[in-house]
Amino acid sequence: MSIVMAGVSLLTYGLVFVTPGDPAYTILHERRGSPPSDAEVAAFRAEHGLDEPFVSQYLSWLSGVLRGDLGTSYFRSESVSTLLLQYLPNTLELAVAAMIVSLALAVPVGVVSAVHRDTWIDRTSQIAALLGVSMPNFWLGYLLILVVSLQLGLTPTSGSGTLSHLVLPAITLGTGLAAIVTRLVRTSMLEVLEAEYVDTARSKGVRERLVVYKHALRNALIPVVTIVGLQFGFVLSGAVVVEVVFQRPGLGTLLVDAVFARDYPVVQGVVLVTAVAFVITNQLVDLAYVALDPRIERGERA
Amino acid sequence: MRLDVSDLHVRFRTRSGAVHAVNGASFAVDSGEIVGLVGESGCGKSVTARSIVRLEDPGEITGGSIEFGGTDLTGADDRTLRRLRGRELAMVFQDPETTLNPTYTVGEQIAEALRVRRDPDDQPFLRELFAGVRSRVGSKRTRKRVLELLGEVGIPRPEDRIDDYPHQFSGGMRQRVMLAIALARRPSLLIADEPTTALDTTTQAAILERLATLNDEYGMGLLLISHDLGVVSQLCDRIVVMYDGVVVESGPTRELLSSPAHPYTKALLGCLPGRSEPGETLPTVGGSPPDGSPPPAGCVFVDRCPFARKDCREDSQPTLNLEDGRTVRCDVSDAREADLETMRVATAADPIDGPGPDLNPGDRGRTAAVAVDGGVETDSPTDSTADPSGSAVDNPILELEGVTKSFRTTDALVDRLLGTAERLTAVDDVSLELRAGETLGLVGESGCGKSTLARVIAGLESPTAGTVRLDGEPVDDVDSRRDDQLADVGVVFQNPGTSLNPKRTVGESLAEPLLEAGWGERRRDERVEELLSLVELSPEYAGRYPRQLSGGQLQRVAIARALAVEPAVLVLDEPTAALDVSVQATVLNLLERLQRQLDLAYLFVSHDLEVVRHVADRVATMYLGRLLEVGPASQVLSEPAHPYTAALLEAIPDSEATAGGAGLAGEPPSPTDPPSGCAFHPRCPMADDDCATVEPTWETVGDASSRCHYADERADEHDEN
């Protein structure tokens, strides 16, 4: 865990130093559109601590991070932490909404699909899932805007704040995830339905509905939980694009703007937050695992 | 209630065509009766069992009827099935690892059966889901009943175990839980599909004993499905023999075993090692086993039957009723009346999955010579067992001196650095010798360390303490052995399916050891052909992939590879445990011949005492990593000088069941925390206070030695008898 976090922070900070040439020069050049003078470069370096060796830069950044200080944006007056706090809630709101949309759709569809294997229900949902994973989400976003906002006029095309602002982005972002989870639930369910203990339950005279929902589903969800945890990264990635499509202020739009402006402290801040969020989610997943699968708990005790 | 299966047909649709699993099976089980359904793998016995409880899916019943208490189950609706499964018809499956739901406590899984029995038609969805979430049996009445059931099937301290999950139980205990689930329904018929196959012989003996008692107490009928004639004959009133989806013979146990009528039954009984003299060539069944293709119009056994007549293939065979309640599906009176000895002669020259039809004329001569060789051997069965005294003057090829192997039980870095990891001693202070031409049988329950010892000898593990000597020179693991030392030891593993690289042809696999030993291409090709003929396979097998070979053929290739660079010692780790008895017979015959031909020394690791009795000159018994008894097979396996060996022998299932003395109590203790004194004392019937504190030393009894304080007394007992 701690090794991973150390690696994450090093990679996050080190990323921006892969810039070809001198970052200060590049930044100033791009900002002004003409080559900066040596004095300007030196001043910029001194202001942002870029004249120190990499290791000491990293260490001072890291000690700042540990105190909750992520530095200050090169271009805006706010500190990076302020910016993150300002934009994070919007993104979280979108991510959670998308997760809810997709899970609410995917788990029942996946189960029904597996139980009625090779029927038209199964085929339809399989094809829908295939379309879902194959569709670029930014494209789906525009299609939804075109139909729902422009043609039908049901929702606003962009912005954030109200529930109606959230509907389309959540659907856009949730579709891909829903498709992945549907396929996963189906596969996992099919596997579990073949298990001997399912036959044991049937041979006891247990009703088929209970065989499916009591004996099979719980076991089938064990691998699903892990993957859903891993898919949180997918949601965060997707959020970047979806926020741009719907022009929602959030970590995604913040990151894209910062990348273009070479506002490195902001880039580092956003990347660090997403990585930490991802690692935390996986810890939560491990907890959910213990709740679902009694075998895990024992493994830790032994 | 009576179960009546008649003319049952079951078929599976697979991508590569239909598999005909059951092709017209008929038999009946009367209420309270114990019937055994036997046959080799693929004969359709399990599918038949599953069809009775209507769990044949993904197979489909395409014909026949299954009547149970007057209801035809093939046409029963869900409600009827639920009632029957919930109250009358229970099933126990083979593999206790996978038959219990890992996410619910065993108590809940038994309680569920009780609730279903109370009212099969009313199973409230939410109540059941909630019961699952709680996973602790709530109702006092139900809990009490579950505890009773757990006690009844022989689980010690039920109050402590009721809220445990399946993974916290051993295989044998899990199978008992399955039994409790079955008994919760107070069924009138229990179907047990290979209930003890995945268990140790000692555990098996206890479970079988329990089944017999339950049949007695509950008056419950029992249909026992097994590949093991010993198991079936110990328990059953009647036996039904299946071959290629058809019942070929049935009848009362004693009559059927003493005078089998169908040629297949005769063949099956004949190839059991326990029925032949040690070292004698085992009779085998010619031809290839059924493969699920549609059966011929006539007799299903026709292709492998030495008595087959022309019309057997076309004419449907009638089911004849013989005296004393036996039925047989064979119309050829010569075949029905032939005794086992005639069978033996008729089949002796016909190895089961050897080259047979594939041989070109040149090779046929060679195999014929082999067959004659085998025939000669039959005349003097005691030859090879009398021999070892002669070779004893040679120096041992392999010597073990105080060999110990222990493992860390955890891989955690912290424990490794601090040295706090618990250590498991798999092999503890073992000393043994092995000479050319000799077979040493190594026996014991699973987990006793016999496989680890085999791996240490092979060089796959290096010993923690002690020395392994090859030809008098100490050796470590394979990475430090010289080429000639590597060549000295060949190994054959248990599961032929995984012994060969699935991506390489048989020829490539056989050539590899030669390549590593630096042989040129031409010599390699010649040697590969030589090796194939040595194990009675035709040269064209060189071009095939492992998936195109049967289990017996794969094991032959594995043996050929082990012999590639002419080893002096062959380590055989349960080489026939994964094979059917008829295939086992051919592999054992092959090993016997190779040993004689090449003067090999065998270390034969096995849990099957009948097989070891057949092949071994000397036997060593292992328990918790220690040797408990070593000596000549003829003495150790008839007059054991250690109570553990005696218990293993007693646990062998056969028709002369020992009443009351149901093998060993309990299960082996954890090897991380072995008992003080004699390791066996907690389970030993004759242990006293001394045994718990003083570790016994080797005592000499006749030609054997035993690590028991009372070895001499046991020997005296034998003398009196």
Next chain:
Amino acid sequence: MSERHADEHTWRSPDAVLEWLRERTRSQFAWSLRTNPGVRFGGTLVCLLAVVAVFGPLLSPYDPTAQALEARLEAPSLAHPLGTDALGRDVATRIVHGARVSLALAVAATAVRVVIGTTIGLVAGYLGGLVDAALMRLVDIQLAFPGLVLALVIAGVLGPSLRNVMIALSVVGWASYARVVRGNVLEVKDRPFVEAARLYGTPRRRIARRHLLPNVINPVVVLATMNLGTIVLTAAGLSFLGLGAQPPTPEWGTMIAGGREYLRSAPWLVTAPGIAIMATVIGFNVLGDGLRDVLDPDHLEERERRRS
């Protein structure tokens, strides 16, 4: 073929059955590869796309980048089957050229991922111990970053360009290969045939190459096929954000980004490249699913066999 077998059944001498069985198993792989519907449909789609990418540009009468302002935003017609964009360029031609860009990028990035991931997985799984622990931490670190975010930052820092997107997509995403390969190696390396190889003195390197790699490579092939689709999607996403291909390069994501201002007046500008992306990804996904059934049939066939 099946008729001949049926004949042999009724005859059913042991040799005939044996031969029939052998025939059946020998050709099974090729047979299932040809008859698997996923492989057929997905394979056809992918081949079609490859043909379009290679030969399409040669056939199109238009230049994908030349502007023709007199013909801007024309609706689909015979001359322009998919209409024209804001600068009067033929959308169909640009999509055909875009196929080249997308497929080339996906294949290159996947190849790099496969090589890095497989090597790391093989080494970690086979050597075990500290090497394994170290390499797997590296994998964990890589996996802690959401793929697109990391690629986005790398591409952005290196400067927006197609080449940089390819670099970015190559250095992320190998971790899943490493995991899959390591898992399979751990399972295969204790199989008796590997131990047998140790027994007759095969050097480790040769064991890894000859016995481990061929037995762990199938899931990699499946994963890579699926991954080609994912990379097409991600690359389009990056280009959409402006970090990938720069105008006027014909790239599907860039085309969607350029068309979004005309969503209401010229919807084909967004729809057409979107469908192109989708068709490509569907092709790879279906092919991957089909290959999984053929190459990695453990759960499917095994279960059938166990039951019968």
